[in-house]
Amino acid sequence: MIPSVMQAMVLEEPGKPLKPAELKVPTPGPDQVLIAVAACGVCRTDLHILDGELSHPKLPLVLGHEIVGRVAAIGDKAKGFAIGERVGVPWLGWTDGTCPYCRRGQENLCDNPRFTGYQIDGGYAGYTVADARYAFALPDGFSDAHAAPLLCAGLIGYRSLKLAAAPLAGELKRLGIYGFGAAAHIVAQVAKAQGQEVFAFTRPGDQPAQDFARSLGAVWAGGSDEMPPEPLDAAIIFAPVGALVPAALKAVRKGGVVVCGGIHMSDIPSFPYDILWEERVLRSVANLTRDDAREFLALAPEIPITTQVSPMPLGAANEALEDLRQGKLTGAAVLIP
Ligand SMILES: [Zn+2]
Numbered sequence: 150m151i152p153s154v155m156q157a158m159v160l161e162e163p164g165k166p167l168k169p170a171e172l173k174v175p176t177p178g179p180d181q182v183l184i185a186v187a188a189c190g191v192c193r194t195d196l197h198i199l200d201g202e203l204s205h206p207k208l209p210l211v212l213g214h215e216i217v218g219r220v221a222a223i224g225d226k227a228k229g230f231a232i233g234e235r236v237g238v239p240w241l242g243w244t245d246g247t248c249p250y251c252r253r254g255q256e257n258l259c260d261n262p263r264f265t266g267y268q269i270d271g272g273y274a275g276y277t278v279a280d281a282r283y284a285f286a287l288p289d290g291f292s293d294a295h296a297a298p299l300l301c302a303g304l305i306g307y308r309s310l311k312l313a314a315a316p317l318a319g320e321l322k323r324l325g326i327y328g329f330g331a332a333a334h335i336v337a338q339v340a341k342a343q344g345q346e347v348f349a350f351t352r353p354g355d356q357p358a359q360d361f362a363r364s365l366g367a368v369w370a371g372g373s374d375e376m377p378p379e380p381l382d383a384a385i386i387f388a389p390v391g392a393l394v395p396a397a398l399k400a401v402r403k404g405g406v407v408v409c410g411g412i413h414m415s416d417i418p419s420f421p422y423d424i425l426w427e428e429r430v431l432r433s434v435a436n437l438t439r440d441d442a443r444e445f446l447a448l449a450p451e452i453p454i455t456t457q458v459s460p461m462p463l464g465a466a467n468e469a470l471e472d473l474r475q476g477k478l479t480g481a482a483v484l485i486p
Pocket residue numbers: 244245246247248249250251252256258259260261
């Protein structure tokens with residue numbers, strides 16, 4: 150039985166806390182499935198939307214794009230899922246399929262995208278609807294809460310690692326990770342499984358985060374103000390701190406790669422050209438493609454990835470976001486409606 154109303158945490162205006170509200174359970178459109186949300190991860194992007202750092206969200210908005218739930222109803226034309234099947238919904242919620250980027254296999258850069266929990270209501274609610282073509286079956290072996298961080302932290306981390314490795318032609322042995330939160334704790338496991346050494350950079354003096362990184366196999370952990378003991382082949386920056394860009398460029402070798410994995414970052418301070426010189430590469434990562442999702446969700450149980458989560462009731466969404474802002478979380482906060 151699908152109820153007519155549900156609990157949700159709603160963003161009415163950026164800069165203000167989310168408000169608990171009772172909303173009508175949505176009806177799936179022809180290409181959509183209705184999903185009873187079992188768990189929804191809290192991502193730093195949610196914080197950027199809440200703070201107004203990402204412009205023009207749908208308002209009022211239900212945040213949340215690391216959604217795990219079960220199919221409760223299926224639209225006329227929606228394919229691929231059965232009632233009751235477990236499903237995951239990531240950030241990429243819809244693309245036009247016709248723009249130059251979609252046609253060249255870069256749907257992550259679509260000119261007319263819609264993102265879950267940004268232009269489409271997300272998973273901080275009892276139910277949500279999602280386009281079935283952008284939803285994924287989830288691997289067994291992960292509880293609902295433990296699967297949630299795979300859907301953004303895992304996917305974006307995976308894409309960041311792929312793009313860090315691409316220009317290095319198999320020579321990625323030493324990987325630095327700046328900001329050791331939800332994405333880092335997953336990508337560190339992928340990197341280790343691929344035979345790379347992980348060097349973890351945290352806020353200076355953040356001993357718990359450095360211990361957490363070592364527990365996941367990092368060979369070195371230190372403050373972001375420190376240099377690694379040896380030059381890195383590549384570095385991924387997950388912390389939204391522009392000052393880390395020159396720090397990471399200084400830490401990579403000639404021809405090394407620095408990838409900015411976040412959707413928003415504070416301004417990057419000016420830096421001398423010689424830290425980019427010698428063919429160092431600096432690039433960002435935007436969103437994900439469905440192929441990234443298929444690859445990563447197949448890889449996750451093979452490694453196998455373990456995710457560290459802090460489950461919290463849906464009504465504690467504001468507290469979860471504040472904990473994330475203050476760097477109090479080890480791993481990922483996950484809301485349980
Ligand atoms: Zn497109």
